[in-house]
Amino acid sequence: MTEKKIFIRSTGSYLPEKVLTNKMLKEMVDTTDEWIVSRTGIKERRIALENECTSDLGVKAALKALAGAKILIEEIDLIIVATLSPDYIFPSTACMIQKKLGATCPAFDVGAACSGMLFALSSAKSFIASGQYKNVLVVAAEKVSSFIDYTDRSTCVLFGDGAAAMIVSDKAGFKESLQVGEIVLGSDGQMHKSLEIPAGGSVLSARNSSTTTKDHFLKMDGKVVFKHAIQRMASSIKECLDQSDVSEQQIDYFIPHQANDRIIDALLKRFSIKIDRVHKTLESTGNTCAASIGICLDHYLDQKVKMDQNILLTTFGAGFTWGSMLLKRERQ
Numbered sequence: 001m002t003e004k005k006i007f008i009r010s011t012g013s014y015l016p017e018k019v020l021t022n023k024m025l026k027e028m029v030d031t032t033d034e035w036i037v038s039r040t041g042i043k044e045r046r047i048a049l050e051n052e053c054t055s056d057l058g059v060k061a062a063l064k065a066l067a068g069a070k071i072l073i074e075e076i077d078l079i080i081v082a083t084l085s086p087d088y089i090f091p092s093t094a095c096m097i098q099k100k101l102g103a104t105c106p107a108f109d110v111g112a113a114c115s116g117m118l119f120a121l122s123s124a125k126s127f128i129a130s131g132q133y134k135n136v137l138v139v140a141a142e143k144v145s146s147f148i149d150y151t152d153r154s155t156c157v158l159f160g161d162g163a164a165a166m167i168v169s170d171k172a173g174f175k176e177s178l179q180v181g182e183i184v185l186g187s188d189g190q191m192h193k194s195l196e197i198p199a200g201g202s203v204l205s206a207r208n209s210s211t212t213t214k215d216h217f218l219k220m221d222g223k224v225v226f227k228h229a230i231q232r233m234a235s236s237i238k239e240c241l242d243q244s245d246v247s248e249q250q251i252d253y254f255i256p257h258q259a260n261d262r263i264i265d266a267l268l269k270r271f272s273i274k275i276d277r278v279h280k281t282l283e284s285t286g287n288t289c290a291a292s293i294g295i296c297l298d299h300y301l302d303q304k305v306k307m308d309q310n311i312l313l314t315t316f317g318a319g320f321t322w323g324s325m326l327l328k329r330e331r332q
């Protein structure tokens, strides 16, 4: 029996209007544009308004993806949302997006931090392959600024808000779509302390936590995260290419997690992927966590990925979690 083909019919993304530049951060913490650019490659990032929440960003990206696929919300069978900055601990951000889109289908969140988009796409692929659903709306949305301490220079320079969405379907749609290939996922809970928001859950409840230690904000051991991000993304890329029988030289578009230029440079040293095939948005978005690879993919799809071209996406996040995925431009 031939394997059922699964497609990404369309993508959409949304970035809030408000820009936070390195120069503006210099007024807030002891940092410089030179330090931020040389250590990360980030020049500015977008920040959502006070009254704009994660689901609002997700809805804006979802509406673009729905329009791109020329598909009505009534035709969506399932909504999966990836986020590490949800509207609430519960209900899920997926339920908030479902309500705002006027959908009535099932909806749930996946919790895989910055790798959430790939975990959500893998779930969508399986639901469609099993025949349970035909059209799945996958959204990755982050108002991570709500969880950042803007007096902590080691983290506040890194992150930005934004959202991405994709329509995953058993049909290619009215024009060439992206065929979903191999998806490789991984997790290692041993390292959870290296990147976390310590308070607000059942380990350190809002009742017992202290606002002076700022435990409701994102905490990170940058050096540990840096080292593991390179190792884990590199091994998952290799595994994904091996399983797909695609060589490094056959990668036409490489979209790594948009966290840090130096992580991307270190990854490239391990593979013979040409530099002109690497695509980045981090200079103007910062690290938008689960939304990062989706925003980047949406941005570069506009530049006409040609038939039969291979796109490799890879990501890494808290947990630790990681993954890689291969897409190919193809007709049904």
Ligand code: ACO
Binding pocket: 030, 031, 032, 035, 036, 039, 040, 113, 114, 153, 154, 155, 157, 158, 195, 221, 222, 223, 225, 226, 229, 259, 260, 263, 287, 289, 316, 317, 318
């Ligand atoms: N401006 C100026 N100085 C700073 C800043 C800043 N914004 N931040 C830290 N420093 C200082 C430190 O205090 C330290 O000073 P000290 O030597 O006097 O103590 C010095 O710079 C060096 O600090 P390091 O932490 O050693 O800097 P490093 O070279 O490791 O770079 C960075 C820090 C950029 C955070 C790096 O570790 C990194 O990129 N880590 C990966 C982070 C990441 O990408 N996380 C996200 C991936 S997972 C996800 O997306 C959720």
